Structure formats: C-alpha cells, structure tokens
Amino acid sequence: MCMGMLCTDAGQASEIKKLPTPVISGGMPVMDAINKRASGRLYDKSRPVDDQTLSEILWVAWGMNTGGKRTIATARNQQNMKLYVLTPEAVWFYNAPENQLEKVLDKNLIPLTATQEFVNDAPVHLLFAAKDDKWGRCHVGSAYQNVYLYATSKGLATVIRGLIDAEALTKELGLTDGEKVIAHQTVGWPEK
Numbered sequence: 091m092c093m094g095m096l097c098t099d100a101g102q103a104s105e106i107k108k109l110p111t112p113v114i115s116g117g118m119p120v121m122d123a124i125n126k127r128a129s130g131r132l133y134d135k136s137r138p139v140d141d142q143t144l145s146e147i148l149w150v151a152w153g154m155n156t157g158g159k160r161t162i163a164t165a166r167n168q169q170n171m172k173l174y175v176l177t178p179e180a181v182w183f184y185n186a187p188e189n190q191l192e193k194v195l196d197k198n199l200i201p202l203t204a205t206q207e208f209v210n211d212a213p214v215h216l217l218f219a220a221k222d223d224k225w226g227r228c229h230v231g232s233a234y235q236n237v238y239l240y241a242t243s244k245g246l247a248t249v250i251r252g253l254i255d256a257e258a259l260t261k262e263l264g265l266t267d268g269e270k271v272i273a274h275q276t277v278g279w280p281e282k
C-alpha cells in the first residue's frame with residue numbers, strides 16, 4: 091500500500107507495525123451492547139489503549155472475518171473504504187488482510203481534527219476515508235457503529251465526529267479519484 095509522502099519506489103510503506111491477532115469471540119451480548127451504546131467524550135489521559143485493543147477496534151471497523159468477508163458490508167462488495175490511525179507522530183494505514191499498520195505520513199494530523207477540546211485527550215484517533223458518492227458514507231457509518239458496539243462491550247468511550255477539516259485532511263493524505271476524508275472517531279478509556 092502506498093499513499094502520502096513515505097512511499098518508496100517499490101510502492102512499499104516506509105514502516106510497518108504488525109498488530110496482535112484480534113480476539114474475535116466473546117464480549118457482551120449484541121443486544122446489550124446496542125442497548126448501552128452511547129457517545130463518550132471524556133477520556134482517561136493517563137491510560138493508553140494497548141495494541142491488542144487497538145487491533146480489535148480496527149478489526150471490528152474494517153477487518154476481515156473468518157468467512158473471508160469484511161466486518162461490514164460494502165456496496166457491490168467494493169471494499170473501498172480506507173481507515174487510518176492518527177498519532178502525534180504519524181499517520182498509519184490499516185491493512186486488514188495483513189493485520190498491520192503501514193506508515194504513510196510522518197506528520198501529526200490530529201490538529202486538523204481537534205475542533206473540540208476533548209479530542210486532544212483521546213489516545214486513539216481513527217480517520218475514515220471513502221468515495222464521496224452515494225455509498226461511501228454508508229460504509230463509514232457501518233464501521234463506526236461497529237466501533238461503538240465494541241467500545242460498549244469493552245468499557246471504552248467513543249464518539250464519531252464530523253467537525254473536522256475534511257478538505258485539509260483529504261489533501262494531506264493525497265487522496266484522489268473521488269475519495270475524501272469523511273469522519274474522525276476518538277476512542278479511549280473513560281475518565282474515572
């Protein structure tokens with residue numbers, strides 16, 4: 091996968107971070123998770139989200155399930171959504187089939203999402219990009235709902251956010267062909 095400034099000539103990402111295998115069974119019964127789902131904006135700044143949990147967040151959003159399908163449906167099975175993780179140092183692309191993060195940009199893009207103060211307290215920043223057509227936003231909606239349900243099951247807090255500089259983020263990521271940044275989702279352990 092190759093996007094942004096850090097692609098080599100061979101089209102490889104400059105740095106790869108293998109994710110732990112997500113645990114894809116158990117958790118809260120789905121009806122309970124739906125019943126308890128809510129947005130959470132207050133995060134415990136002292137408690138990072140470990141890689142195992144991050145791997146599971148990414149998997150529920152956009153992973154491959156054991157039936158060889160994505161964890162969400164896509165129109166005509168196009169599977170054309172993109173999911174990034176923003177950190178203060180870099181932007182990482184989630185490569186689901188390989189269960190890994192691939193660094194695509196050595197830049198902090200969190201400020202372009204931080205129109206609300208609480209955003210800066212969140213340890214996990216997901217950025218969803220998709221075709222800005224009839225279905226792209228539906229795919230993002232399916233993914234962020236899965237994250238809400240997983241977060242509810244795990245006791246994490248999360249909120250999906252549209253108050254971002256989507257145009258600047260789209261430009262920074264070098265997205266083309268009608269793809270745009272659609273939404274940002276913060277996740278973290280709730281403030282005690």
Ligand SMILES: Cc1cc2nc3c(=O)[nH]c(=O)nc-3n(C[C@H](O)[C@H](O)[C@H](O)COP(=O)(O)O)c2cc1C
Nearest residue numbers: 127128129130131205206249250251252253254273
């Ligand atoms: C498409 C969309 C965009 C949203 N954008 C923001 C946002 O930018 N900032 C924010 O704090 N909440 C945002 N929210 C969360 C809503 O404010 C929240 O879902 C609503 O208040 C209902 O609360 P609940 O999720 O706890 O039921 C957004 C929700 C959706 C579905």
